Amino acid sequence: xxxxxxxxxxxxxxxxxxxxxxxxxxxxxxxxxxxxxxxxxxxxxxxxxxxxxxxxxxxxxxxxxxxxxxxxxxxxxxxxxxxxxxxxxxxxxxxxxxxxxxxxxxxxxxxxxxxxxxxxxxxxxxxxxxxxxxxxxxxxxxxxxxxxxxxxxxxxxxxxxxxxxxxxxxxxxxxxxxxxxxxxxxxxxxxxxxxxxxxxxxxxxxxxxxxxxxxxxxxxxxxxxxxxxxxxxxxxxxxxxxxxxxxxxxxxxxxxxxxxxxxxxxxxxxxxxxxxxxxxxxxxxxxxxxxxxxxxxxxxxxxxxxxxxxxxxxxxxxxxxxxxxxxxxxxxxxxxxxxxxxxxxxxxxxxxxxxxxxxxxxxxxxxxxxxxxxxxxxxxxxxxxxxxxxxxxxxxxxxxxxxxxxxxxxxxxxxxxxxxxxxxxxxxxxxxxxxxxxxxxxxxxxxxxxxxxxxxxxxxxxxxxxxxxxxxxxxxxxxxxxxxxxxxxxxxxxxxxxxxxxxxxxxxxxxxxxxxxxx
Amino acid sequence: xxxxxxxxxxxxxxxxxxxxxxxxxxxxxxxxxxxxxxxxxxxxxxxxxxxxxxxxxxxxxxxxxxxxxxxxxxxxxxxxxxxxxxxxxxxxxxxxxxxxxxxxxxxxxxxxxxxxxxxxxxxxxxxxxxxxxxxxxxxxxxxxxxxxxxxxxxxxxxxxxxxxxxxxxxxxxxxxxxxxxxxxxxxxxxxxxxxxxxxxxxxxxxxxxxxxxxxxxxx
Numbered sequence: 108x109x110x111x112x113x114x115x116x117x118x119x120x121x122x123x124x125x126x127x128x129x130x131x132x133x134x135x136x137x138x139x140x141x142x143x144x145x146x147x148x149x150x151x152x153x154x155x156x157x158x159x160x161x162x163x164x165x166x167x168x169x170x171x172x173x174x175x176x177x178x179x180x181x182x183x184x185x186x187x188x189x190x191x192x193x194x195x196x197x198x199x200x201x202x203x204x205x206x207x208x209x210x211x212x213x214x215x216x217x218x219x220x221x222x223x224x225x226x227x228x229x230x231x232x233x234x235x236x237x238x239x240x241x242x243x244x245x246x247x248x249x250x251x252x253x254x255x256x257x258x259x260x261x262x263x264x265x266x267x268x269x270x271x272x273x274x275x276x277x278x279x280x281x282x283x284x285x286x287x288x289x290x291x292x293x294x295x296x297x298x299x300x301x302x303x304x305x306x307x308x309x310x311x312x313x314x315x316x317x318x319x320x321x322x323x324x325x326x327x328x329x330x331x332x333x334x335x336x337x338x339x340x341x342x343x344x345x346x347x348x349x350x351x352x353x354x355x356x357x358x359x360x361x362x363x364x365x366x367x368x369x370x371x372x373x374x375x376x377x378x379x380x381x382x383x384x385x386x387x388x389x390x391x392x393x394x395x396x397x398x399x400x401x402x403x404x405x406x407x408x409x410x411x412x413x414x415x416x417x418x419x420x421x422x423x424x425x426x427x428x429x430x431x432x433x434x435x436x437x438x439x440x441x442x443x444x445x446x447x448x449x450x451x452x453x454x455x456x457x458x459x460x461x462x463x464x465x466x467x468x469x470x471x472x473x474x475x476x477x478x479x480x481x482x483x484x485x486x487x488x489x490x491x492x493x494x495x496x497x498x499x500x501x502x503x504x505x506x507x508x509x510x511x512x513x514x515x516x517x518x519x520x521x522x523x524x525x526x527x528x529x530x531x532x533x534x535x536x537x538x539x540x541x542x543x544x545x546x547x548x549x550x551x552x553x554x555x556x557x558x559x560x561x562x563x564x565x566x567x568x569x570x571x572x573x574x575x576x577x578x579x580x581x582x583x584x585x586x587x588x589x590x591x592x593x594x595x596x597x598x599x600x601x602x603x604x605x606x607x608x609x610x611x612x613x614x615x616x617x618x619x620x621x622x623x624x625x626x
Numbered sequence: 627x628x629x630x631x632x633x634x635x636x637x638x639x640x641x642x643x644x645x646x647x648x649x650x651x652x653x654x655x656x657x658x659x660x661x662x663x664x665x666x667x668x669x670x671x672x673x674x675x676x677x678x679x680x681x682x683x684x685x686x687x688x689x690x691x692x693x694x695x696x697x698x699x700x701x702x703x704x705x706x707x708x709x710x711x712x713x714x715x716x717x718x719x720x721x722x723x724x725x726x727x728x729x730x731x732x733x734x735x736x737x738x739x740x741x742x743x744x745x746x747x748x749x750x751x752x753x754x755x756x757x758x759x760x761x762x763x764x765x766x767x768x769x770x771x772x773x774x775x776x777x778x779x780x781x782x783x784x785x786x787x788x789x790x791x792x793x794x795x796x797x798x799x800x801x802x803x804x805x806x807x808x809x810x811x812x813x814x815x816x817x818x819x820x821x822x823x824x825x826x827x828x829x830x831x832x833x834x835x836x837x838x839x840x841x842x843x844x845x
Contacts, residue, residue, distance in 0.1 A: 536738050538738070539694060539698055540694075543694050547692065547694065
C-alpha cells in the first residue's frame with residue numbers, strides 16, 4: 108500500500124512567505140458592476156425630464172392630488188387636469204425622499220434594507236394564470252393559488268421579499284385585493300409587496316390589516332410590513348386610483364413604488380433614451396406627489412419600461428432593451444439617491460424552456476450589475492401573464508448565480524495566494540491547498556437543479572431535464588414548507604376588515620365562493 | 627509521552643473521525659497513540675482509517691463532501707498509514723490488493739483526474755506507481771514489467787491522445803504481459819464503447835467508480 112508519486116519539482120525555493128508591505132491609497136471596487144450611461148448623459152436625461160415636466164406636464168386624474176400639487180408650488184390647470192412642475196419643486200421632492208428604506212418583514216430575519224447599490228430579487232406580480240408544476244395544466248388564478256404561490260416564495264431561498272404573484276380572480280371586485288393580502292400574510296413571513304391594489308380606500312384597509320400585525324399605525328410606520336407597487340399610465344398620465352395609493356401610502360409611511368411601464372415606440376419615443384425621459388417624468392411626478400403629501404415619505408423609483416415589439420405587437424420583458432433600460436433607470440435612481448426597483452428575471456416564453464432561461468438571465472444580469480436595489484420577475488412566464496412554480500425554482504438558481512457575479516472576487520495578497528502559487532509551482536494542482544478550502548465556499552457557485560455532472564452520472568440520476576427536476580422541487584417544497592403561523596386573532600381582525608369592505612361594496616356576507624385546487 | 631491509553635474502540639472511532647474531519651495532525655496522533663497503547667496496527671488501519679476513507683468516498687459520491695476534502699481525507703489516511711506501517715514487522719507488511727501502474731498518455735499533460743484516481747486506489751489498498759503525465763508507451767510497459775503490475779491504467783483527455791491507449795494495449799500484448807495484466811482506461815475522451823473497442827478491461831466514469839471496478843478486475 109504505497110503511493111509512489113512523480114518527483115516533486117520546485118522552481119520557487121526561497122520565494123515563499125516573503126514580506127509584503129501594506130499598499131498606500133489603493134483604489135478598489137467591492138463587487139462587480141457595469142456602467143450604462145455616463146454622468147453627463149444621465150444629467151442630460153434629467154434636464155430633458157425637467158423640461159417635459161415644466162412645459163408639457165403630467166395629467167393627474169384626482170382632485171385631491173391636484174390640490175396637493177398646487178399647494179406645493181405646481182402650476183395646475185383644473186380644466187385639463189394637467190400639472191406643470193417647476194424644476195425646484197421636483198428637485199426638492201427628490202431631496203426630501205429617503206435614500207434608504209426598510210422593507211420590514213413579519214419575521215425580522217427577513218427584513219430587507221433597500222438602498223445604496225445593494226441588490227435583491229423578488230417575484231412578479233399580478234399574474235392571472237398559473238402553470239401546475241405536477242401536470243403542466245394552465246388555469247386561471249384563484250385566491251387559493253395566491254396563497255400557494257406565496258408559500259412557495261416564502262420557501263425560495265434567493266427571493267428576498269415576497270410580491271403578490273397572482274390575482275384572486277374568484278373573489279369579488281370590492282375585496283379581491285384584500286383577499287390577496289390576507290393570503291400573503293398567512294403564507295409568508297417575508298416583506299409583502301402588493302402589486303394589484305384597486306385604490307386608496309382598499310389601500311387604507313390594507314394598512315389597517317398590516318397595522319394589526321405591526322401593533323398599531325405608528326408601529327407600522329416604524330416597521331412597514333408591506334409596500335405597494337403602482338403604475339402611471341404612459342405617456343404622462345397618473346390615474347385616480349394611483350394618486351390615491353400614493354397619497355394614502357405617504358400618509359401612513361408605507362413605501363410606495365412608482366413604477367412606469369413605457370413601451371418604447373408606442374407610449375414613449377422609440378429610442379431608449381427618449382422613453383427614459385417620459386418614464387423618468389412619470390416616476391418623478393408620482394414621487395413629487397408623495398413628497399408634497401408627506402415630506403420624507405418612503406418612495407421607491409421603479410421601472411418596467413421596455414420596447415414595443417413591432418412584429419408581435421407585444422411588450423417583451425425578456426428583451427435585451429428591457430435589461431438596458433432597467434440598468435439605466437437604476438443609474439438615474441442612484442444619481443437621485445433614491446432606492447430603485449425594476450424588472451429583472453422576466454421571460455416572454457410560455458413554458459420553462461431555453462428561451463425562458465436566456466430571457467431570465469439577460470433581463471436580470473444587466474440591472475443587477477447596475478446595482479438596482481430590487482428586481483422583480485422570479486417565477487414569471489408569458490410577459491407577466493403566467494406564474495410558474497417550476498420557473499420560480501429555476502429562477503432561484505439563476506438569481507443565486509447573478510448574486511455571485513455581483514459579489515465579485517477580492518484582490519489582495521491572501522486572496523491571490525501568490526505564496527500558494529510559489530509552493531505548488533508547475534504542473535501540480537491546488538486541490539489540497541488550505542487556500543482552496545478557505546476560499547472555495549466564498550468563491551464558487553454551487554448548483555442544485557442545474558447539472559454539472561458527467562453524462563454517465565446524469566444518466567444514473569434519471570437523465571432528466573432541468574425543468575423536470577425543478578417541477579419536482581416545487582411540488583416537494585409545497586408539500587413540506589410551513590410558513591411562520593399568523594396569530595389567529597390577527598387573522599380574524601383581517602377578515603373583519605375584508606367583510607366591512609364587501610358590505611360597503613354591496614355584497615352580503617357569504618356571497619363569495621372560493622375555488623380550491625391541488626398544485 | 628503522557629498520552630492516555632486508547633482502547634481499540636476509541637482508536638477506531640477517532641481514526642474514522644480524523645479522516646472525515648480531514649484533520650491530518652489528528653490522524654497521525656491517533657495512529658501514534660494507538661501504537662503507544664499497544665494496539666494492533668493492522669486492526670486500527672483496517673477497521674479505523676480504511677473505514678473512514680470508505681465513508682469519505684461515499685460522502686463524495688453523494689455530493690456531501692467536496693473534492694478537495696476527499697483528497698485531503700486520503701492524505702490523512704496516507705499519513706496515518708505511514709506511522710502504522712513503520713510499526714509492522716518487515717515480514718508482515720499490509721497486504722496489497724494489487725499493484726497498479728497509472729499515467730497520462732504521451733502527448734497529454736492533463737493529469738488531475740488521473741492523480742485523483744491514483745490517490746483513491748492507494749488509500750483503497752493498492753500499491754500505486756504513478757508515472758505522471760506525458761508518459762511514453764515504453765515507460766508504461768517497462769514499469770508494468772518491473773513492478774509485476776496487476777493493472778495498468780492510462781488516461782487521455784483529448785481525442786488525439788486516445789489512440790495512445792490503443793497502442794498501449796498492443797504494446798502490453800507484444801511484451802507478453804497481457805495475460806496477467808489488466809488494463810484500465812479513463813479520461814474525458816474515453817468511454818465504455820472505446821474501452822470495448824480497444825479491448826481494455828476496465829472503464830469507469832468517476833474516480834470512486836474506478837476504484838470499485840479496479841477491485842473487481844484484480845479479484
